[in-house]
Amino acid sequence: MSFLVSRAGPSADLVLKGARVFDPRTGIDEVRDVVVREGKIAELAEAGSAPEIEGAEVVDAAGLLALPAFVDPHVHFRVPGQEHKEDLETGSRAAAAGGYCAVIAMANTDPVVDSAAMLGSVRDRAEREASVPTGFVATVTKGMRGGELTEMAELRDAGAIGFSDDGLPLASARVLDRALQYQRLAGGVIALHEEDPDLSGNGVMHEGEVSAALGLAGIPAVSESTMIARDCSLAAYESARIHVQHLSARSSVEEMARAKAAGVQVSCEVTPHHLTLTDEAIREGLDSRFKMNPPLRTEDDRQALIEGLRDGTIDCVATDHAPHAPEEKEVPFEQAAMGVTGLEKAFAVLHTELVLPGILELGLVVERMTCGGEPFGIAAPRIEPDAVANIALIDPELEWVVGEEGYESRSDNTAFADRPLTGRVMMTVADGRVAYRQRSLMMEVAG
Amino acid sequence: MKDLLAVEHLSRDEIERILDRAESFAEVGRRDIKKVPTLRGRTILNLFYEASTRTLSSFEIAAKRLSADVHSIKAAGSAVDKGESLKDTVATLSAYDPAAIVIRSPHAGAAEMVSRWTEASVINAGDGKHEHPSQALLDLYTLRAGVGSLEGKRIWIVGDVLHSRVARSCLLAFNAMGAEVTLAGPPTLIPRGIEALGVDVAYDLDRLGEADVVYTLRMQMERMSESYVPSLREYAMRYQIDSRRLGPRQLLMHPGPVNRGVELAPEVIDSAQSLITTQVESGLVVRMAILYEVLAGQDRPSVRAAAEPVTDPPTIGQPA
Numbered sequence: 001m002s003f004l005v006s007r008a009g010p011s012a013d014l015v016l017k018g019a020r021v022f023d024p025r026t027g028i029d030e031v032r033d034v035v036v037r038e039g040k041i042a043e044l045a046e047a048g049s050a051p052e053i054e055g056a057e058v059v060d061a062a063g064l065l066a067l068p069a070f071v072d073p074h075v076h077f078r079v080p081g082q083e084h085k086e087d088l089e090t091g092s093r094a095a096a097a098g099g100y101c102a103v104i105a106m107a108n109t110d111p112v113v114d115s116a117a118m119l120g121s122v123r124d125r126a127e128r129e130a131s132v133p134t135g136f137v138a139t140v141t142k143g144m145r146g147g148e149l150t151e152m153a154e155l156r157d158a159g160a161i162g163f164s165d166d167g168l169p170l171a172s173a174r175v176l177d178r179a180l181q182y183q184r185l186a187g188g189v190i191a192l193h194e195e196d197p198d199l200s201g202n203g204v205m206h207e208g209e210v211s212a213a214l215g216l217a218g219i220p221a222v223s224e225s226t227m228i229a230r231d232c233s234l235a236a237y238e239s240a241r242i243h244v245q246h247l248s249a250r251s252s253v254e255e256m257a258r259a260k261a262a263g264v265q266v267s268c269e270v271t272p273h274h275l276t277l278t279d280e281a282i283r284e285g286l287d288s289r290f291k292m293n294p295p296l297r298t299e300d301d302r303q304a305l306i307e308g309l310r311d312g313t314i315d316c317v318a319t320d321h322a323p324h325a326p327e328e329k330e331v332p333f334e335q336a337a338m339g340v341t342g343l344e345k346a347f348a349v350l351h352t353e354l355v356l357p358g359i360l361e362l363g364l365v366v367e368r369m370t371c372g373g374e375p376f377g378i379a380a381p382r383i384e385p386d387a388v389a390n391i392a393l394i395d396p397e398l399e400w401v402v403g404e405e406g407y408e409s410r411s412d413n414t415a416f417a418d419r420p421l422t423g424r425v426m427m428t429v430a431d432g433r434v435a436y437r438q439r440s441l442m443m444e445v446a447g
Numbered sequence: 448m449k450d451l452l453a454v455e456h457l458s459r460d461e462i463e464r465i466l467d468r469a470e471s472f473a474e475v476g477r478r479d480i481k482k483v484p485t486l487r488g489r490t491i492l493n494l495f496y497e498a499s500t501r502t503l504s505s506f507e508i509a510a511k512r513l514s515a516d517v518h519s520i521k522a523a524g525s526a527v528d529k530g531e532s533l534k535d536t537v538a539t540l541s542a543y544d545p546a547a548i549v550i551r552s553p554h555a556g557a558a559e560m561v562s563r564w565t566e567a568s569v570i571n572a573g574d575g576k577h578e579h580p581s582q583a584l585l586d587l588y589t590l591r592a593g594v595g596s597l598e599g600k601r602i603w604i605v606g607d608v609l610h611s612r613v614a615r616s617c618l619l620a621f622n623a624m625g626a627e628v629t630l631a632g633p634p635t636l637i638p639r640g641i642e643a644l645g646v647d648v649a650y651d652l653d654r655l656g657e658a659d660v661v662y663t664l665r666m667q668m669e670r671m672s673e674s675y676v677p678s679l680r681e682y683a684m685r686y687q688i689d690s691r692r693l694g695p696r697q698l699l700m701h702p703g704p705v706n707r708g709v710e711l712a713p714e715v716i717d718s719a720q721s722l723i724t725t726q727v728e729s730g731l732v733v734r735m736a737i738l739y740e741v742l743a744g745q746d747r748p749s750v751r752a753a754a755e756p757v758t759d760p761p762t763i764g765q766p767a
Contacts, residue, residue, distance in 0.1 A: 209640035213455075215576030215615050216555050218639065286556030286577075330534050332554030334575060 003161040004102055004133035004378065005126040006092070009433045011039030012057070012389060015446070016427075018047045019061035019393065023068050023383040024363035025370075034066050036389045039432020043385055052446055057434070059427065059443045061393060068381040069101030069390040069428055073191070073269060073372035074166070074245055074318035075343065077103075077134070079122055081110030086323040086410045088122075088129040091343075094321070094409040095132045096436035098343040099392030099425040101381055102373055103321075104135040107144075108167035114139040114150045116158040123159055132430045135161035135376060140179050140190060146171055149179055152186035162376045164191035166245055171197050173230060180240035189267075189375050191243040192231055194252070195294065199223035204334050206248075206279040206295040214286065216334065219295050221249035228252050232259035232266055243375040244268035246320050248294035250304035257313045267375040269318035270305050272346045273415050276353040278302055281415070288329045288336030289415050292322065309368055310360060316372040317365075319346050323411030340415045345402050347394065349416055351423035393427040393441075400424050405439075448740050450562045450569040453578045454619040462623060464744070466588050469729070469736035475512065476732060486515035486742055489546035493519035494536070494561075495572070496552045501703060501727060502572050502581070506549050509734035515546070515742075533557065534564055541565040546742050550574075568741040576612050582702055583616035585733040586662070587624060589726050593698055594659065598625035601657055603649075605686060606664030606710050607636045609675075613702045614664055618646050629658070632686060635675045651685065655692055662700045663688050666710045679709055690714050698722055 014036035021032045021044055033050030035042040045051075077091035086094075095103045105122075107113035113122060119138055126134045138160040142148045144167070152163060163179070163186075170176045170192065179190055200223045205211050207218020228244055232255065235242045247253060247270050259266050273292065278299050281290045290296055308314040322339025329336050347369065354360040371380040381390035402416045428436040437443070448461060475483055491510045495503055503519060510517035520540075531539075533552075540548060541564070548565060550558050551572040558571035573579040590597060602621050608614045608630050618628045622645055629647040630637055637648055655661065666682060676682045689712030693699060699711075699721045707713050715721060 207639055209643035212638035212641040213615070213644055214555055215578070215612055215638075217576075220639075285559060327532060330560075331532060332552065332557040332560060332575070334554045334556075 003135045003159055003376070005123050005159075006130040006133040006431060007126075007128055011432050012036050012429055012434050013038065013053055013055055014389070014429065014434070015050045015053065015056055015058045016061040016064070016066055016391070016393060017050060017058060019064050019066035021066045021383055022362070022366065024367045025068070025380065025382050026384050028383065034061070034383070034391065036429065039389055041383060041385055041387050041389050044383070054446060056446050057443055058446045059393070059441065063395065063397070064426060065394040065396050066383060067099070067366050067392045067394060068370045068383050069392040069430060070099050070347065070369040071371065071373040071378060071380065072100050072103040072319050072321070072343065073243070073316060073376060075103045075105055075321040076108070076323065076339070077105045078323060079109060079125060084325050084410070088126050088134065089131070090408060090410040091321070091323070092130040092132040092134060093436070094341070094343040094407065096428045096430060097408045097425060098345065099347050099394065099428050100132055100343060101390035101392075101428065101430035101435070102133045102135065102378060103343070104137060104161055104373070104376060106164060106166045107137050107139045108165070112139050112144045113137070114142050114144070116151065116154050119155055119158050119160055131435045135378070137162045137164045137191060139163065140165045140170060141175060144168055146175060149175070149182060152179070152182055152188070156186045156188050160188055162189045162191055162243070164193070164245070166191060166193045169193050169195040169197060169227060173234060176231060177234050177238065180234055180238040180242070183240050189241045189243050191245055191375070193245050194224050194227040194231065196223045196227050199226070204291065205282055206297040208279060208298055210279040210283050213283065219293070221251050221297060221301065224249050224294055225251035225255050228255040228259075232264045235266055236262065236264045239265070241265040246271050246274065246294055246318065247305060247308070247314060248274050248297050248301065250301045253304045253308040253313055256308070260313065267315040269316050269372065270309055270314045271318055271320050272342060272349045273340060275302065275305055275309065276349055277415060282333070286333040288331065288333050289340065289413060289417060291333060291336050291338055292320070292340050293338040306354065306359060310364060315368070315375070317346065317350070317369045318372055319343050323409055324413045325411060329413050340413055341407070341409050341411055342414070344408060345414070345416055345421060347392070347425060348400070348421040348423045351396065352421045356422060389429045389432050391429040392425055394423060395426050396423045398422070398424040448744060451580055451737055451741055452558050452562060452569065452571045454580045454583050454616045454623070455578070457580070457623065459623050462584065462587065462620065465584055465733070465736045465740050466591055468739055469588050469732040472732040472735045482512050482514060484514045485739060486510070486513040486546070489515045489742060490543060491515045491517045491547045491549065491738065492540055492543070492545045493517065493572075494540065494548055494550045495519065496522040497573065499551055499572070501730060502551065505730040505734050506572060509731055509738055513735055513738055515738070533560065537561050537564045541567060547738065570737060570741060573612055576610055576615070578616045579612040580616050581730075581734055581737055582613050583620035584737065585726060585729040586617055586700060586702075587620050588729045588733045589700070589722050590660065593722055593725070596625070597621060600626045600659045601629070602626045602660045602662060603629045603631055603655060603658040604662045604664065605631045605652070605688065607666055608632055608641065608664065609636045609638050610667065611664050617662060618644060622646070631655070633676055633682065652692060656694055658697055660698045660700060661688055661693060663710045665702070665704065666706055683709055686710065687712055688715055690718070693720065695720070700726060703727065
């Protein structure tokens with residue numbers, strides 16, 4: 001059973017000439033000719049020494065970075081039921097344009113993915129439409145109602161890469177405890193959207209100075225951190241594995257650090273928007289492009305997230321790519337749908353806001369953007385001979401403006417619209433196939 | 448000024464200009480024929496998504512006294528009831544080329560959004576729990592007549608600050624005019640982080656005696672069910688302004704409508720210190736001044752300029 005599915009396509013024969021091959025896991029950081037044959041990395045040849053391969057695509061990669069492609073453990077592709085926001089083709093195209101070689105799609109669709117039949121149908125569609133390998137979680141509870149468990153064992157056999165009611169918290173500790181017990185039979189990590197619905201109430205943004213000034217109902221940071229504390233305790237009690245989604249607050253990072261120090265089997269993720277934006281973005285104009293759940297929080301929270309990513313308390317970067325149609329966002333802030341798109345510019349955002357100013361090392365960002373599959377049993381890609389080619393080819397100096405050429409995603413609700421960024425994905429090879437070429441990429445076919 | 452969206456964006460000069468103008472309109476209200484031709488031929492639309500008595504009626508009367516054509520649309524019975532989005536409603540209304548849209552919405556930021564969707568001037572008549580700038584301006588006007596300059600004056604705003612757009616606009620307005628503002632109320636009804644706006648916070652009324660002005664807020668009945676306060680009785684015991692708490696030299700204000708016997712004891716409502724009726728009177732002239740400011744005040748393109756003949760656009764191929 002492969003937990004990742006995508007449409008068939010020709011295996012790549014490819015030479016990336018003179019690329020700076022950089023893979024923090026293998027330790028390589030050298031200018032090489034990357035030779036890909038039949039979808040596998042054949043060799044990392046001395047620059048200029050790559051053999052001529054008839055029919056191979058030859059890319060002048062001088063000045064470009066060849067990185068292991070990224071893995072996103074948290075996207076919303078809206079299939080089935082909300083194809084006006086995104087579908088598997090547009091969503092996976094957005095992933096490819098962002099340098100991703102694998103993504104994990106959440107199950108809060110309409111209807112939700114809570115049965116083997118439903119899971120089978122989305123996996124079938126991915127086999128026809130997804131240009132990037134896509135894994136699907138199933139929900140923990142039937143109908144995402146937080147009550148009865150889904151048939152987790154059958155779902156696992158049918159290809160559920162994990163389980164999550166993401167979009168909603170598992171409010172009942174008893175239900176989560178049962179699910180964690182059942183994990184011993186079914187397997188599969190349980191990914192948790194941590195939020196106490198009572199504390200969040202009808203909140204629409206972070207509870208703090210900005211919400212006070214705007215008169216908007218707040219979502220307190222403790223709404224997240226108290227649930228993380230509860231669920232880490234449950235995971236420890238049941239010796240179960242959990243993955244905590246989209247950390248947003250300093251108190252959450254602190255809870256994670258405590259749990260990890262105590263040996264709890266827990267991993268967690270953080271989004272590019274929580275790493276680079278704060279609730280101050282909402283103060284002027286109450287722009288619904290900055291509305292998501294969990295909300296953007298304070299500068300202090302942001303610094304804690306950066307530090308957590310740096311010291312490993314936070315395992316990986318996830319985009320929580322959440323497309324919404326314009327009519328769901330072009331309404332007053334309180335009414336607007338929660339969520340932002342993220343796939344197409346995640347690397348560029350982190351590169352521009354954190355790597356170039358010297359806040360985080362490029363190697364660390366690459367590590368955290370490539371290991372998002374590990375909690376779900378998907379190994380991080382590596383650039384080394386005999387490995388399946390999963391490569392993000394990036395121009396680290398190219399300056400571009402988000403949205404100037406439109407989006408691959410069907411939706412444009414990004415918090416980074418119109419923002420100038422430095423660093424752009426030029427080509428993505430996913431599972432041995434070319435999934436994306438930026439239009440300005442220079443290439444020719446040999447032979 | 449094209450729009451009046453929030454007190455937050457107003458300078459002290461702009462506030463004073465509007466208050467001066469209101470003073471000049473007060474004279475009109477004392478005439479037999481209470482009407483001036485200032486906005487003749489201009490259309491003003493009141494778009495109200497929430498129930499309102501005094502704000503809506505005073506904007507309507509203000510527009511009429513300035514000779515504007517005014518039309519009010521209430522959410523109930525309009526296309527909004529049929530699920531039309533705010534953006535589409537504004538587009539529809541803009542097709543009538545109104546000079547101004549006065550909007551009240553249950554949602555913060557609605558007026559500002561509308562201002563991005565229409566050429567008309569937009570006046571915020573209350574957006575969610577965010578701001579209610581015309582209320583703050585009429586309160587300033589009332590205080591100017593009552594106590595003169597607010598420089599160094601101490602104003603206590605007492606009650607449910609969390610759910611009050613009036614509190615937010617007033618504290619910004621009072622601050623802008625040099626007053627020292629204290630917010631007082633149960634901790635559950637004072638928003639976390641509000642101190643950042645430059646105000647003091649008190650959870651009891653022990654120091655209320657220092658206030659020159661006591662500004663009370665409406666306490667809504669449904670707050671108990673949400674556990675904000677245990678009972679109206681306990682709230683009244685701690686925070687009700689009565690003749691025992693209100694000193695003889697302190698002025699009393701309330702934006703209305705009052706819950707008699709909850710936030711205010713009956714005897715103070717009708718006392719000589721109460722400015723509550725004056726506030727309502729001020730509402731009319733201040734809203735006339737606001738309409739004047741956005742439609743005929745400084746920094747507005749004159750009507751004549753707009754009426755100038757449009758030059759023919761260059762034909763294609765002709766050098767521009």
